[in-house]
Amino acid sequence: MNVVQPSEDKFSVLVIDDDSSIRRLVRMRLQNQGYLILEAESGEEGIKTFEMFHPDLVLVDVLMSGIDGFETCRRICQLPEGATTPVLVLTALNDTQSIEQAFNSGAIDFVTKPIQWTELLHRIRRLLQLKRAEETLRDHRAHLEVQVQQRTAELTEANQALQQEIQVRSNVEAALKRRIELENLITNISTHFININPLKVDEGIQMALSTIGNFATVDRSYVFLFSDNGSWMDNIHEWCAEGIVPQIDLLKSIPTAVFPWLIQKLARLENVYFKDADELPPEAYVEVKFFTRRQSKSVVMVPIVYNSVLAGMLGFDSVCEARSWSNDIVSLLKIVGEIFSHALEHRRTEQTLLHREKQLSEITDAMLDIVIKTGVDGEIEFASPSCWTLLGYQPEALLNKSIYDNVHPDDLLLMKAAIQNDGIAEYRFLHVNGAYVWLEALSNLLFDGNGCVEGMVFAIRDITERKDAERELQDLNRLKTEFLSTAAHELRTPLTSIRGFSEILITRDFQADRQMRYMRLINEQATQLGKIIDDLLDISRLEAKRNLTLVREPVNLATLTRELIQPFIEVAPSHQFQIESQLNDMCVFADPNRISQVIKNLISNAIKYSPNGGAVTITLVSVQAEVQFQIKDHGVGLTQEQQVHIFEKFYRADASNTAISGTGLGLAISKLIIDLHGGRIWLDSEYEVGTSFYFSVPHMYQEAIPA
Amino acid sequence: MKTILIVDDQPEVRELVSVTLEIGDYKILMADNGDKALAMAQREHPDLMLLDIQMPGGSIDGIRVCQLLKSEPQTRDIYILMLTAKGQEWDRQQGFDAGVDGYFVKPFSPLDLMMKVEEVLA
Numbered sequence: 001m002n003v004v005q006p007s008e009d010k011f012s013v014l015v016i017d018d019d020s021s022i023r024r025l026v027r028m029r030l031q032n033q034g035y036l037i038l039e040a041e042s043g044e045e046g047i048k049t050f051e052m053f054h055p056d057l058v059l060v061d062v063l064m065s066g067i068d069g070f071e072t073c074r075r076i077c078q079l080p081e082g083a084t085t086p087v088l089v090l091t092a093l094n095d096t097q098s099i100e101q102a103f104n105s106g107a108i109d110f111v112t113k114p115i116q117w118t119e120l121l122h123r124i125r126r127l128l129q130l131k132r133a134e135e136t137l138r139d140h141r142a143h144l145e146v147q148v149q150q151r152t153a154e155l156t157e158a159n160q161a162l163q164q165e166i167q168v169r170s171n172v173e174a175a176l177k178r179r180i181e182l183e184n185l186i187t188n189i190s191t192h193f194i195n196i197n198p199l200k201v202d203e204g205i206q207m208a209l210s211t212i213g214n215f216a217t218v219d220r221s222y223v224f225l226f227s228d229n230g231s232w233m234d235n236i237h238e239w240c241a242e243g244i245v246p247q248i249d250l251l252k253s254i255p256t257a258v259f260p261w262l263i264q265k266l267a268r269l270e271n272v273y274f275k276d277a278d279e280l281p282p283e284a285y286v287e288v289k290f291f292t293r294r295q296s297k298s299v300v301m302v303p304i305v306y307n308s309v310l311a312g313m314l315g316f317d318s319v320c321e322a323r324s325w326s327n328d329i330v331s332l333l334k335i336v337g338e339i340f341s342h343a344l345e346h347r348r349t350e351q352t353l354l355h356r357e358k359q360l361s362e363i364t365d366a367m368l369d370i371v372i373k374t375g376v377d378g379e380i381e382f383a384s385p386s387c388w389t390l391l392g393y394q395p396e397a398l399l400n401k402s403i404y405d406n407v408h409p410d411d412l413l414l415m416k417a418a419i420q421n422d423g424i425a426e427y428r429f430l431h432v433n434g435a436y437v438w439l440e441a442l443s444n445l446l447f448d449g450n451g452c453v454e455g456m457v458f459a460i461r462d463i464t465e466r467k468d469a470e471r472e473l474q475d476l477n478r479l480k481t482e483f484l485s486t487a488a489h490e491l492r493t494p495l496t497s498i499r500g501f502s503e504i505l506i507t508r509d510f511q512a513d514r515q516m517r518y519m520r521l522i523n524e525q526a527t528q529l530g531k532i533i534d535d536l537l538d539i540s541r542l543e544a545k546r547n548l549t550l551v552r553e554p555v556n557l558a559t560l561t562r563e564l565i566q567p568f569i570e571v572a573p574s575h576q577f578q579i580e581s582q583l584n585d586m587c588v589f590a591d592p593n594r595i596s597q598v599i600k601n602l603i604s605n606a607i608k609y610s611p612n613g614g615a616v617t618i619t620l621v622s623v624q625a626e627v628q629f630q631i632k633d634h635g636v637g638l639t640q641e642q643q644v645h646i647f648e649k650f651y652r653a654d655a656s657n658t659a660i661s662g663t664g665l666g667l668a669i670s671k672l673i674i675d676l677h678g679g680r681i682w683l684d685s686e687y688e689v690g691t692s693f694y695f696s697v698p699h700m701y702q703e704a705i706p707a
Numbered sequence: 708m709k710t711i712l713i714v715d716d717q718p719e720v721r722e723l724v725s726v727t728l729e730i731g732d733y734k735i736l737m738a739d740n741g742d743k744a745l746a747m748a749q750r751e752h753p754d755l756m757l758l759d760i761q762m763p764g765g766s767i768d769g770i771r772v773c774q775l776l777k778s779e780p781q782t783r784d785i786y787i788l789m790l791t792a793k794g795q796e797w798d799r800q801q802g803f804d805a806g807v808d809g810y811f812v813k814p815f816s817p818l819d820l821m822m823k824v825e826e827v828l829a
Contacts, residue, residue, distance in 0.1 A: 485795065488792075489761070489792045489793060492792035492794070492812075492813045492814055493717060493720075493792055493813070495813070495814040496717075496719075496720055496723070496792065496813040496814040496815065497717075497719040497720065497723055498814070499814035499815070499816070500720075500723040500727070500814065500815065500816075500817050501723060501726075503816055503817050503818065504723070504726060504727065504817050507817075507818060508730075518726075521719055521722075525719065
């Protein structure tokens with residue numbers, strides 16, 4: 001078999017004939033025409049060759065040994081490539097039957113032997129042209145088909161992508177819409193809580209719980225807050241969807257130790273959420289029980305934190321159905337939890353501040369001292385209410401006035417120095433009544449954050465009383481010194497005679513009468529000295545009233561006077577004594593010894609200062625609530641000057657009068673005694689005519705009442 | 708013979724001083740208040756005055772008497788020895804400010820006074 005590889009552009013022709021000369025002849029003629037020739041010497045070989053090389057045209061002889069040309073034709077036509085490959089039957093049998101048989105076996109045409117070469121070549125060319133055209137058409141159609149299929153596939157794909165895109169886009173849009181809603185929600189809540197009145201925080205939380213609960217379509221939203229030490233918690237707010245039973249009243253003062261798993265997780269600032277309680281770890285069995293009893297199928301909780309410490313929690317419950325929680329829901333809770341935390345913290349700070357302010361104002365209100373706060377130049381910014389009681393100014397009236405304006409000009413330097421030293425100063429401040437009061441002020445400079453002075457604060461106290469007491473004490477001290485100095489002088493006088501005459505007696509010799517005289521003088525002066533000392537002690541006791549207790553009892557002044565006058569009658573023969581007393585009650589509630597001292601002193605004075613004798617008249621009368629004692633003499637009398645000083649200590653009306661001895665303390669002591677009894681002592685005198693001394697003491701019943 | 712004027716409101720003191728000085732050869736004068744003392748000093752011009760301060764009987768005290776005498780040329784040279792119970796530093800200062808020549812405080816030793824007087828009048 002000669003195998004020639006068919007070329008692309010040359011038609012190939014398979015010649016099947018058992019006559020090799022025919023085959024050669026066909027080859028020669030057809031090759032000359034530019035065809036490629038395949039040869040087969042039997043029908044079987046021809047079919048194999050066809051299957052292998054797919055020739056463009058088959059030329060088959062009818063009469064062959066083995067399978068004949070018809071059968072070969074039929075078999076070739078049944079092959080896949082055969083249907084489109086033209087088969088020419090070569091036959092010597094030019095009869096109708098053979099021709100019919102040839103067409104029936106699938107041949108496209110026939111050529112009779114002996115071969116008319118021009119006809120054969122023409123037929124071959126025509127068949128091949130036809131085949132080529134068919135093939136081209138078929139190819140074109142197939143290509144078209146492919147193209148249509150491809151396009152259809154492309155369109156289907158595009159359509160699917162579009163569908164998908166539409167789906168994605170609508171999902172995105174829905175999510176975006178939800179997102180915007182969420183953001184609006186958060187914006188609304190946070191706007192509401194910014195600058196919220198601390199008194200309205202509860203109301204705000206309640207409203208926000210309802211808003212977010214509705215938004216998240218949960219059944220319950222709630223807030224728990226922990227106590228300061230974290231040992232218990234309260235369900236302070238709850239919102240429930242319709243048909244859900246509130247539980248808030250059952251959840252007060254719950255010990256946090258009951259929920260160790262939940263609290264520990266929240267304390268680590270982790271969120272707690274589950275779709276089904278079965279998801280929770282075994283150690284959360286108490287919590288599982290709790291949620292079950294609460295009928296919470298799904299729960300999400302976020303911690304509420306103040307200053308990085310767990311202060312409470314905010315949560316959602318789903319009661320009707322189990323649901324999983326999206327990130328958006330958890331984020332929403334977290335953000336709202338933070339808003340609540342800020343609001344609650346703000347409220348707490350505000351309440352603390354208000355409480356402190358109230359406390360402070362209560363303190364300043366209650367203080368007797370004044371607190372004043374001023375600016376850096378002394379302008380008053382705050383004055384506590386006590387400035388009304390102490391200084392007569394309403395606190396408001398002092399505002400914006402300078403604190404320096406009312407300070408006594410002489411004390412300003414001292415005051416300013418004290419301010420600079422944060423020290424205490426005493427200064428005079430102008431009371432609203434125009435008088436200065438003494439103040440003691442502790443001042444402190446106030447500094448701002450940068451260490452600059454921004455004002456001053458004064459704690460002021462009225463020390464007028466203390467100042468008065470100090471002055472009184474000073475006066476008292478001066479009086480005491482004066483008294484001591486006067487007393488010493490008075491003691492020196494008799495001592496001068498005692499010392500002088502005794503020394504003279506020791507160092508010189510005198511006749512007996514002179515000796516006696518000097519010794520008598522010494523004795524008199526020593527007696528006088530003793531009297532002065534007694535009177536001094538007496539007066540000092542009377543002046544320090546607390547050391548002197550009057551031993552009071554009912555005393556009838558008329559009776560007492562009659563007793564006291566007896567000794568004087570004997571020693572003063574030139575005087576005529578007379579006592580005039582009313583018949584009514586002359587009783588007083590007095591210390592009889594002290595009153596006797598006064599009466600004796602007055603009688604003694606009356607005698608001493610009426611050296612020429614005469615009548616000494618004592619009159620006792622009851623005047624209103626008092627018993628009045630009067631003693632009248634007809635003696636030397638007292639000048640106006642003497643009357644002024646007569647009750648002063650050591651004052652003696654006429655010391656140069658040797659006939660009159662005395663310590664100069666008698667009347668001063670008498671005055672003190674009468675003062676102690678709540679009575680009065682006075683005199684009425686005319687120089688060189690006579691004197692009347694009076695005293696009065698309240699009636700007994702007057703004194704008895706308070707006793 | 709030197710003249711000594713004793714001025715004191717207390718009669719016992721006047722007596723004590725005069726007894727003290729009676730052993731010397733002096734002419735003794737006495738006054739019991741400031742006014743009398745001033746008049747007597749101007750009239751008698753004594754060599755020495757023993758002068759008390761507190762004398763309620765007159766209108767002027769011993770300090771004033773001293774000032775007045777020391778301010779007059781005629782009486783300036785009278786030696787004035789204060790004899791007083793006012794013995795404190797402040798009292799002495801007042802005396803010396805008024806121009807007194809010596810200061811003696813009661814109670815005093817008559818012997819010391821005698822020696823002082825002898826010294827002054829020597």
